[in-house]
Amino acid sequence: MTVSYPVKGEHLHKRYKNQVVLNDVSLTLQEGEIYGLIGPSGAGKTTLVRILLGLEKADSGTVELFEKRPTLNAFRSLGYMAQSDALYNELSAYHNLEFFASIQGMHGKEKKQRIDEVAKAVDLDKDLKKNVSNFSGGMKRRLSLAAALVHSPRLYLLDEPTVGLDPMIRRKLWTLFHYLKGKGATIIVTTHVMDEVAQCDRVGLLSEGKIIAEGAPKELIEHYGVSSVEDIFIVNEKEAAKK
Numbered sequence: 194m195t196v197s198y199p200v201k202g203e204h205l206h207k208r209y210k211n212q213v214v215l216n217d218v219s220l221t222l223q224e225g226e227i228y229g230l231i232g233p234s235g236a237g238k239t240t241l242v243r244i245l246l247g248l249e250k251a252d253s254g255t256v257e258l259f260e261k262r263p264t265l266n267a268f269r270s271l272g273y274m275a276q277s278d279a280l281y282n283e284l285s286a287y288h289n290l291e292f293f294a295s296i297q298g299m300h301g302k303e304k305k306q307r308i309d310e311v312a313k314a315v316d317l318d319k320d321l322k323k324n325v326s327n328f329s330g331g332m333k334r335r336l337s338l339a340a341a342l343v344h345s346p347r348l349y350l351l352d353e354p355t356v357g358l359d360p361m362i363r364r365k366l367w368t369l370f371h372y373l374k375g376k377g378a379t380i381i382v383t384t385h386v387m388d389e390v391a392q393c394d395r396v397g398l399l400s401e402g403k404i405i406a407e408g409a410p411k412e413l414i415e416h417y418g419v420s421s422v423e424d425i426f427i428v429n430e431k432e433a434a435k436k
């Protein structure tokens with residue numbers, strides 16, 4: 194069955210005490226696209242991702258995953274990589290991956306094979322026996338990504354997956370994202386890194402809880418007559434100041 198909309202959020206509002214964090218955000222992801230959610234620190238990206246996942250409740254608005262209200266089953270078809278690594282430091286990298294594979298219902302030979310595959314994909318196959326407490330920050334990020342990949346989900350929500358990674362590894366991970374997309378997966382990725390923006394099929398620019406622009410990076414650059422997507426934030430600020 195073809196699912197046309199893996200993620201649909203409509204008219205999402207969220208406030209924490211007096212602070213409006215999301216102000217009428219709507220966003221629909223097409224199957225098999227890489228969607229970049231970009232915006233300055235505090236713009237509401239993580240909050241939006243957590244609401245789309247059902248980890249946080251919006252004050253109003255609706256979320257659909259695979260055209261249904263989010264359920265535990267829908268959650269199982271997601272690969273979520275949070276901004277802070279949710280790993281067990283006292284366990285080896287292998288046992289961490291084993292834990293995440295087991296809670297996704299994998300076992301036996303299939304589980305072992307898949308752990309080897311994802312470890313290779315993030316370049317950690319030689320480090321599987323090491324305790325995570327001995328990992329660098331970048332290694333932990335890569336292990337978190339491997340944990341999000343292990344059950345071959347159809348939808349990935351990756352919150353700043355490449356923070357703290359060196360350019361070579363970053364490039365490698367983007368090759369992996371494109372590979373997953375080629376297999377039909379849909380990916381939403383938050384990022385601050387502008388050269389990653391160009392790798393997305395579409396981007397949404399989030400500023401002060403609103404999506405101020407959305408589209409293919411090249412089209413946006415043309416439409417706004419700017420030299421980079423980043424400049425659209427500046428154009429937007431100037432226009433807001435005029436009002």
Ligand SMILES: Nc1ncnc2c1ncn2[C@@H]1O[C@H](COP(=O)(O)OP(=O)(O)OP(=O)(O)O)[C@@H](O)[C@H]1O
Pocket residue numbers: 209214232233234235236237238239240241276
């Ligand atoms: N649980 C919470 N309680 C109160 N305020 C919160 C909570 N979670 C987020 N916020 C506030 O909401 C705003 C948006 O936070 P969010 O983490 O969504 O931003 P972000 O765009 O992901 O930022 P960054 O790029 O720095 O990760 C921030 O001002 C933050 O302090």
